[in-house]
Amino acid sequence: MKHFFISLSLVLLAIGSFALYLLPVLWQPEPVLVFRIGVGAAIFSVLFVVAVLIQIVFVARNWGAEQSIRKVARERDEAHGQFLRRLDHELKNPLTALQATLTNLRETESDGEIQRGVENATQAANRLGRILGDLRKLSELEYQMLEHRLVDIEQLVSEMVGAACSLPAHRGRNVKLLVSKVPVLPSVLGDRDMLGLAFYNLIDNALKFTTLDDAIEVRIRQDGRSLFIEVADSGAGIPLQEQARVFEDLYRGENAREVDGSGLGLPLARRIVSLHGGEIALRSDPALERGSVFIVRLPAERKG
Amino acid sequence: MDRPTLLLADDDATIIAALTPFLERAGFHVLTASNGKDALEKAQSHRPDMIVLDVLMPRMDGRQVLRSLRHAGQQTPTILLTQVGDAHERALALEEGADDYLNKPFESNELLARIRAVLRRSQSGQASLSTAWRLAAHSLTIDRRARRAILDGQVLDLSPKAFALLEYLITHPDEVISRERLLQLVWGWEYPAGTRTVDTRMFELRKALGDDPSDPTFIETRAGEGYCFIAPVRLLP
Numbered sequence: 001m002k003h004f005f006i007s008l009s010l011v012l013l014a015i016g017s018f019a020l021y022l023l024p025v026l027w028q029p030e031p032v033l034v035f036r037i038g039v040g041a042a043i044f045s046v047l048f049v050v051a052v053l054i055q056i057v058f059v060a061r062n063w064g065a066e067q068s069i070r071k072v073a074r075e076r077d078e079a080h081g082q083f084l085r086r087l088d089h090e091l092k093n094p095l096t097a098l099q100a101t102l103t104n105l106r107e108t109e110s111d112g113e114i115q116r117g118v119e120n121a122t123q124a125a126n127r128l129g130r131i132l133g134d135l136r137k138l139s140e141l142e143y144q145m146l147e148h149r150l151v152d153i154e155q156l157v158s159e160m161v162g163a164a165c166s167l168p169a170h171r172g173r174n175v176k177l178l179v180s181k182v183p184v185l186p187s188v189l190g191d192r193d194m195l196g197l198a199f200y201n202l203i204d205n206a207l208k209f210t211t212l213d214d215a216i217e218v219r220i221r222q223d224g225r226s227l228f229i230e231v232a233d234s235g236a237g238i239p240l241q242e243q244a245r246v247f248e249d250l251y252r253g254e255n256a257r258e259v260d261g262s263g264l265g266l267p268l269a270r271r272i273v274s275l276h277g278g279e280i281a282l283r284s285d286p287a288l289e290r291g292s293v294f295i296v297r298l299p300a301e302r303k304g
Numbered sequence: 305m306d307r308p309t310l311l312l313a314d315d316d317a318t319i320i321a322a323l324t325p326f327l328e329r330a331g332f333h334v335l336t337a338s339n340g341k342d343a344l345e346k347a348q349s350h351r352p353d354m355i356v357l358d359v360l361m362p363r364m365d366g367r368q369v370l371r372s373l374r375h376a377g378q379q380t381p382t383i384l385l386t387q388v389g390d391a392h393e394r395a396l397a398l399e400e401g402a403d404d405y406l407n408k409p410f411e412s413n414e415l416l417a418r419i420r421a422v423l424r425r426s427q428s429g430q431a432s433l434s435t436a437w438r439l440a441a442h443s444l445t446i447d448r449r450a451r452r453a454i455l456d457g458q459v460l461d462l463s464p465k466a467f468a469l470l471e472y473l474i475t476h477p478d479e480v481i482s483r484e485r486l487l488q489l490v491w492g493w494e495y496p497a498g499t500r501t502v503d504t505r506m507f508e509l510r511k512a513l514g515d516d517p518s519d520p521t522f523i524e525t526r527a528g529e530g531y532c533f534i535a536p537v538r539l540l541p
């Protein structure tokens with residue numbers, strides 16, 4: 001019996017010793033690897049983690065920028081495609097007229113019809129010439145150096161009003177020029193001929209899209225460091241959905257269909273104004289459906 | 305055989321077909337060529353009185369043809385038909401030794417007027433001024449390469465367009481040049497407020513030259529016709 005209890009005690013002692021050793025292992029596991037890390041290494045590690053995070057943000061932003069570049073390129077391609085389609089359309093009409101006239105001329109023997117045919121053909125050729133001329137102006141603006149001289153805007157605008165009104169189609173029309181005299185208008189630094197072309201296109205547009213009963217005003221005023229030139233008319237106005245598109249190359253609005261033009265007048269004006277560091281805006285109230293105002297802002301040249 | 309012979313070179317068959325009978329009716333004997341090489345050969349073998357050369361042609365372009373002719377010492381008066389309307393192209397045309405140039409598209413009558421003016425100048429025995437780099441009239445000298453005009457030793461402050469006007473007028477003295485023509489030459493395209501623009505530039509030019517329009521030394525206004533450079537022009541070395 002005595003041996004039994006000694007054996008049991010030894011067994012219990014052994015189990016107790018094992019428990020003493022094993023329990024912390026079971027309930028509170030010991031770390032498998034233990035590091036000792038210096039302050040420098042700790043800073044390096046933190047900075048490394050931060051650098052990785054920055055890279056991740058950077059790559060994400062780059063990806064975003066790349067997407068927006070792709071979007072711009074896609075839009076440019078679309079605009080280019082649209083330009084070609086519109087050009088095709090604009091060239092097709094006078095060419096069709098020319099072909100039809102030539103067919104008539106081949107078949108007719110009447111002097112009157114021959115004369116009319118020649119007039120028609122001349123008109124169609126002139127129209128093609130005008131489109132080509134405007135396209136050339138647009139392309140020249142891309143690479144030609146602009147002059148940088150002081151331009152007297154009042155004198156220039158008044159010249160352009162005179163030139164537009166002297167066209168046979170606009171004879172008898174009246175364009176009122178209002179110039180704010182106080183303070184004395186400053187000059188604008190730029191290319192006189194190009195600016196003249198921009199103003200001419202705006203005035204010519206106002207004349208083309210209005211009738212004898214409508215009023216047209218050209219207003220010039222200074223506001224701070226800018227010169228504002230407004231071409232306002234009391235015509236039919238421009239529908240809201242067309243307002244953003246009138247400055248697109250070769251765009252022709254609903255009202256413009258039966259009016260002669262290349263569809264390049266406003267885009268030319270906008271490009272010229274922006275090359276001079278200015279901008280051009282359109283205000284036309286679609287609710288009233290009366291009147292449009294084209295506002296050109298140009299940086300004024302400081303006096304003295 | 306007093307009909308002047310004109311060599312017309314253009315690779316567009318419809319242009320040749322339309323211009324040939326027109327120029328024949330105007331009194332010329334017309335030779336045609338459809339590429340640059342052909343034009344050079346015909347210019348050398350037939351020795352025409354006048355050459356009208358398109359710039360963009362296959363095998364050899366118009367400017368190369370002109371350069372080869374001038375290099376070989378052949379001074380046949382030549383008009384270049386330029387395709388692109390930009391100022392650079394126009395300046396190049398004169399640099400290659402063309403007596404005049406015309407931008408496509410053009411009116412047939414405009415071409416005829418240019419041909420007659422160039423022929424008149426060459427027949428009067430006047431040296432072609434279009435190929436000269438430096439020219440003088442009274443106390444005015446112009447350096448075409450440096451794009452500079454000097455009056456009484458003072459460099460004039462001229463805009464590039466006013467200089468281009470002066471350059472064309474001085475290289476075509478005693479010739480009345482219409483405002484429309486000047487507009488086409490200097491601006492290269494039809495400008496809406498056309499003739500006024502030319503007048504504005506002419507005003508700038510005259511002011512710089514100190515030229516009184518009512519008693520001009522250099523540039524005379526011919527009412528209803530255009531402008532004319534009246535001072536005697538001499539070539540400078």
